[in-house]
Amino acid sequence: xxxxxxxxxxxxxxxxxxxxxxxxxxxxxxxxxxxxxxxxxxxxxxxxxxxxxxxxxxxxxxxxxxxxxxxxxxxxxxxxxxxxxxxxxxxxxxxxxxxxxxxxxxxxxxxxxxxxxxxxxxxxxxxxxxxxxxxxxxxxxxxxxxxxxxxxxxxxxxxxxxxxxxxxxxxxxxxxxxxxxxxxxxxxxxxxxxxxxxxxxxxxxxxxxxxxxxxxxxxxxxxxxxxxx
Amino acid sequence: xxxxxxxxxxxxxxxxxxxxxxxxxxxxxxxxxxxxxxxxxxxxxxxxxxxxxxxxxxxxxxxxxxxxxxxxxxxxxxxxxxxxxxxxxxxxxxxxxxxxxxxxxxxxxxxxxxxxxxxxxxxxxxxxxxxxxxxxxxxxxxxxxxxxxxxxxxxxxxxxxxxxxxxxxxxxxxxxxxxxxxxxxxxxxxxxxxxxxxxxxxxxxxxxxxxxxxxxxxxxxxxxxxxxxxxxxxxxxxxxxxxxxxxxxxxxxxxxxxxxxxxxxxxxxxxxxxxxxxxxxxxxxxxxxxxxxxxxxxxxxxxxxxxxxxxxxxxxxxxxxxxxxxxxxxxxxxxxxxxxxxxxxxxxxxxxxxxxxxxxxxxxxxxxxxxxxxxxxxxxxxxxxxxxxxxxxxxxxxxxxxxx
Numbered sequence: 001x002x003x004x005x006x007x008x009x010x011x012x013x014x015x016x017x018x019x020x021x022x023x024x025x026x027x028x029x030x031x032x033x034x035x036x037x038x039x040x041x042x043x044x045x046x047x048x049x050x051x052x053x054x055x056x057x058x059x060x061x062x063x064x065x066x067x068x069x070x071x072x073x074x075x076x077x078x079x080x081x082x083x084x085x086x087x088x089x090x091x092x093x094x095x096x097x098x099x100x101x102x103x104x105x106x107x108x109x110x111x112x113x114x115x116x117x118x119x120x121x122x123x124x125x126x127x128x129x130x131x132x133x134x135x136x137x138x139x140x141x142x143x144x145x146x147x148x149x150x151x152x153x154x155x156x157x158x159x160x161x162x163x164x165x166x167x168x169x170x171x172x173x174x175x176x177x178x179x180x181x182x183x184x185x186x187x188x189x190x191x192x193x194x195x196x197x198x199x200x201x202x203x204x205x206x207x208x209x210x211x212x213x214x215x216x217x218x219x220x221x222x223x224x225x226x227x228x229x
Numbered sequence: 230x231x232x233x234x235x236x237x238x239x240x241x242x243x244x245x246x247x248x249x250x251x252x253x254x255x256x257x258x259x260x261x262x263x264x265x266x267x268x269x270x271x272x273x274x275x276x277x278x279x280x281x282x283x284x285x286x287x288x289x290x291x292x293x294x295x296x297x298x299x300x301x302x303x304x305x306x307x308x309x310x311x312x313x314x315x316x317x318x319x320x321x322x323x324x325x326x327x328x329x330x331x332x333x334x335x336x337x338x339x340x341x342x343x344x345x346x347x348x349x350x351x352x353x354x355x356x357x358x359x360x361x362x363x364x365x366x367x368x369x370x371x372x373x374x375x376x377x378x379x380x381x382x383x384x385x386x387x388x389x390x391x392x393x394x395x396x397x398x399x400x401x402x403x404x405x406x407x408x409x410x411x412x413x414x415x416x417x418x419x420x421x422x423x424x425x426x427x428x429x430x431x432x433x434x435x436x437x438x439x440x441x442x443x444x445x446x447x448x449x450x451x452x453x454x455x456x457x458x459x460x461x462x463x464x465x466x467x468x469x470x471x472x473x474x475x476x477x478x479x480x481x482x483x484x485x486x487x488x489x490x491x492x493x494x495x496x497x498x499x500x501x502x503x504x505x506x507x508x509x510x511x512x513x514x515x516x517x518x519x520x521x522x523x524x525x526x527x528x529x530x531x532x533x534x535x536x537x538x539x540x541x542x543x544x545x546x547x548x549x550x551x552x553x554x555x556x557x558x559x560x561x562x563x564x565x566x567x568x569x570x571x572x573x574x575x576x577x578x579x580x581x582x583x584x585x586x587x588x589x590x591x592x593x594x595x596x597x598x599x600x601x602x603x604x605x606x607x608x609x610x611x612x613x614x615x616x617x618x619x620x621x622x623x624x625x626x627x628x629x630x631x632x633x
Contacts, residue, residue, distance in 0.1 A: 054545065054626050075549045082547020093542045093630070097245055109234060110547040152546065 001159060001191050002028040002051065007060035009046050009214075020046035021057065022214035028193070030159075033186040035202035036195045037219070038211030045164075047211065048195045052085055052162045053077045065159040082111050086153025090165035092145040094137040100124060100148045101133040107156045123151040127181060143174035150181060160191045167201055179204045199225055232559075239560040242532075243567070250564065253528035256521025257568030257609065258575065261602045263514040265576025269592040270583070271507020277590035278503060282496050286360060288459040289492040290466055292318075292452040292473070295485055307486045310449040312436075314476055318454060321468050323461040328355035329436050330451040333444045337391065337432060338405040344390040347431045348406070350439020358455045361433075366400045366415030369435050377437035381406070382415040386429035406432070407443055459493070466491050511598070515605070521568070522609035529561050529617035540621050541629025554622040561614025562607050569606030573599060 009021040020043040028034055038044045049055035050062060053069055054077070062070040069080050081087075094103050104120035113119070124133050127147040137145055146166060153161050163182065167175030183204065186192050194205060202208050203225040210219035243250040292314075294307040315329040331350040336343060355361065356368045363382055373380050381404070388396035391404065396416070403410045411434065420428040440446055454469065456462045466489050473487055533540070540553055580592035 049627055052545075054630075075551070078544060078547050078549045081545060087545050089630075093538075093545070095539055095542060097241060106543070107546045109231065110543075110549075110552060156547075 001030040001032070001065060002026070003061075003063040004051070005061050007047075007050060007057045007062065009043075009050065009055070009057050019214050021050070024060075024211075024214060024216060026209060026216060028160075028191065030191050031186070031189050032207060033182070033192045033205045034194070035205035035208045035222075036193060036211065037197060037199070037202045037208055037222075039197065042211040043214040044195055044197075044211050046214075048162065048164055048193075051160075051193065052087065053080045078110075082107060083156060084159040086150075086156070086158040086161040088146070088149050088153050088161065088163035088166045090168035092137070092142075092149045092169070094145055094148055094152075096137055099134045099136055100129060100140065100151075103137070103148055104152045104155050107152060111156055113156075119155055120151070123155040124148070126154065127151045141174075142170050143177055146170065146174075146178050147181065150178070150185075154185070154190075160193055161185065163192065163194045165196055165198075166194060167196075167198070175201075235556050235559045236563060238556070239563040242560065243564060249528065253524055254564055254568030254571070256524035257518065257565050257606050258521075258572040260514065260517035260521040261569045261572025261606055262575040262579070263517060264511055264602055264605075265573055265594060265598060266579045266583075266592075267510035267514045268507060268598040269576065269580040269594045271503070271510050272595050272598070273580075273584070273590050273592040275500070275503040275507060276593055278499060279496065282492070282499055284360065285492060286358065286455065287493050287496060288456045288462055289358060290454040290456065290462065290469060291490040291492070292454065292469060293450065293488050293490070294448075295487045297486075308448040309477060309486055310452060311447070312440075312449065314473060315449065315452045317472060317476060318452065318469060321465065321472065323457050323465040323468065324454055325457045326354040326358050326453075326455040328352050328358050328453040329449045330355065330453060331436055331439050331444060331446060332450045333439070335406055335432075335443065337387065339391040339399075339402065342391050344387060346384075346387045346390075348439060348443060349431055349433045350436035350444070351433060352436060354455075355433075355453060358453050361428075362418040363415040364418045365397060366413070368415055369433065374435040374437050377435060377441055379409065379411045379438060379442070380414045380434065381411045382417060382433040383413055384417045384427075384429040384431045385419045386427055387432060388416055390430075406434075409442065462491060462493055518605055518609055521606075522565070522613040525561055525565055525610060526613035526617060528564075529557065529614055530620070532560075533557065533617045533621040536621075537624060537629050537632040540624050541626050541632065544624070544626035545630060550622040553624075554618045557618035557621050558611060558614050561618065562610035565606045565610030565614075566603070569603050572606070573602055576602075 005025045007021045007024045008019070010017050010019045024047065036044050036047060046055070050057050053064070053072070056072070057070055060070065061068060064080065065084055067080070069077065072080065095106070101120050101124065104123055105116040108116040108119055121133065124130060127150050129144060129147050129151065132140060132144060137148070140148065166182070167178055170178060179201065182192050182194065194201060196202055199221055202222060208219055208222040210217055210222065292310065294310055297305050297307050312329055315327050318324060319327045328351050333348045334345060335348045336345050352374055353368055353370055356363065366382070368382055369380060385396065388399050392399035392402070400413055400416060402413050404413060417429065434443070454465065456465045469489055470485065474485065477486055479486065543553060577594050580594050584591045
């Protein structure tokens with residue numbers, strides 16, 4: 001599903017060059033549920049931006065669902081994000097003053113798709129919010145908002161769901177519920193990437209990619225946490 | 230994204246910030262309001278003046294004595310138009326009517342009532358040429374002129390001054406003009422005050438009587454001619470000029486000692502001036518549209534900065550640059566369009582109120598000015614909304630998502 005080879009991305013910061021990604025390669029197969037973890041400054045945000053087609057690598061190739069997306073223009077990237085990637089953010093990032101249903105309809109409208117109403121209703125029903133469709137975000141709890149966001153990520157039937165600290169703004173129990181929903185979606189065959197710094201989140205995922213200084217390094221903690229919960 | 234979805238969205242985001250939207254639109258509202266009012270005022274004045282001028286008849290020539298003067302220094306008018314000149318003009322091929330005119334100011338008296346009015350001495354043809362209708366009694370006749378009889382046709386304003394509100398009984402009464410008795414034989418149909426001259430406040434008597442008995446003059450103030458056909462008016466103007474130059478024995482190098490006014494020319498000149506005036510008014514008001522547009526741009530820039538995160542979210546879920554550009558452009562256009570419509574209604578109401586408040590003329594909101602106002606205000610929206618919208622469209626999604 002994801003094949004990234006020799007990704008390099010560096011920034012100029014205060015006159016110094018920072019290598020956010022240092023010749024990084026990875027492969028993620030369809031149907032996997034993977035955690036991307038690492039301390040701050042390890043390059044995980046940069047990796048997420050590149051895997052999410054929000055940014056481009058300086059060099060290296062990135063093939064998503066058989067399509068080389070590493071050299072695309074901003075508008076082509078927007079199209080790939082729309083069709084192939086569903087984003088879930090820490091801060092939910094729903095649009096205010098729009099109902100849950102209208103929020104979920106948005107990706108379909110940008111795709112120029114039809115039957116937006118029915119498909120959005122189906123997605124909201126899938127995440128268990130059939131009775132909250134016409135509520136605006138500020139009338140919903142944190143857990144419900146994140147479910148709306150997950151419905152929005154699902155609605156265009158993307159290749160991968162890319163979640164950035166999806167439980168970061170939730171209490172432990174609600175966080176567990178959201179992770180359980182991700183597991184269910186994974187069990188239905190969806191490919192899920194969760195970017196997090198939190199080991200307790202990462203241990204829900206069968207596989208972890210641990211980053212340090214822009215490189216993938218083996219993580220002992222994850223093995224331990226999985227084997228001895 | 231579908232156009233109407235974006236329009237609906239724009240209305241929603243305008244409604245979310247009611248006071249701000251209203252303040253932003255206020256510039257456009259006032260601009261369109263003043264453009265519409267100014268153009269309605271201009272068009273109304275123009276229509277009323279044109280109506281007055283063309284009511285005199287467009288196949289009319291008016292010959293008057295020239296300005297006496299040398300090297301640009303004017304010193305009164307010549308006294309050189311004679312009744313024989315008028316008679317000679319009647320022989321020209323394209324002429325249908327000729328009316329000599331003498332004028333003067335007189336005191337008119339009936340019993341103890343006294344009023345000053347203008348006196349006009351002329352022939353029966355004058356009534357035809359100037360479309361003067363005598364709707365009570367009769368106009369003066371050729372026989373009255375031949376015998377220089379002491380008869381008068383009076384305007385209704387003068388009649389009111391002499392005989393009171395129910396002035397109609399005044400027909401057949403005898404009034405004193407400069408102490409001499411005249412019998413009133415008719416009254417003119419009311420024409421209405423024209424601002425610079427009130428045609429209802431005058432008395433008309435035979436020109437022979439006026440010249441010999443009242444004013445004691447041998448020269449005319451004016452000769453009115455009517456052409457057989459409006460199309461022959463220019464030809465007639467040349468013929469009249471040649472005839473008068475010959476009769477006044479002017480040498481080729483000498484300038485005319487008379488003027489020939491062509492009513493059609495007066496009409497088209499007036500029309501040009503009035504159109505220019507009305508465009509000037511509208512143009513000045515139009516500048517305020519520009520100022521209003523700057524206000525829109527300012528608010529749009531604030532709105533883009535404020536909604537940076539929203540733009541980031543939209544981009545993350547697949548909005549292309551064009552989608553964002555469209556959204557903000559349409560929002561600006563909706564804002565100016567709504568503002569323009571409000572201004573339009575306000576301008577229309579203003580024209581109705583101003584028409585009701587005075588009775589001189591009606592303000593006219595012309596369809597083209599309505600179309601222009603709306604087109605211009607939406608254009609202002611596109612023009613001043615483009616820069617903020619482009620700025621929004623070009624935002625980096627990562628930066629925008631990080632924006633607090």
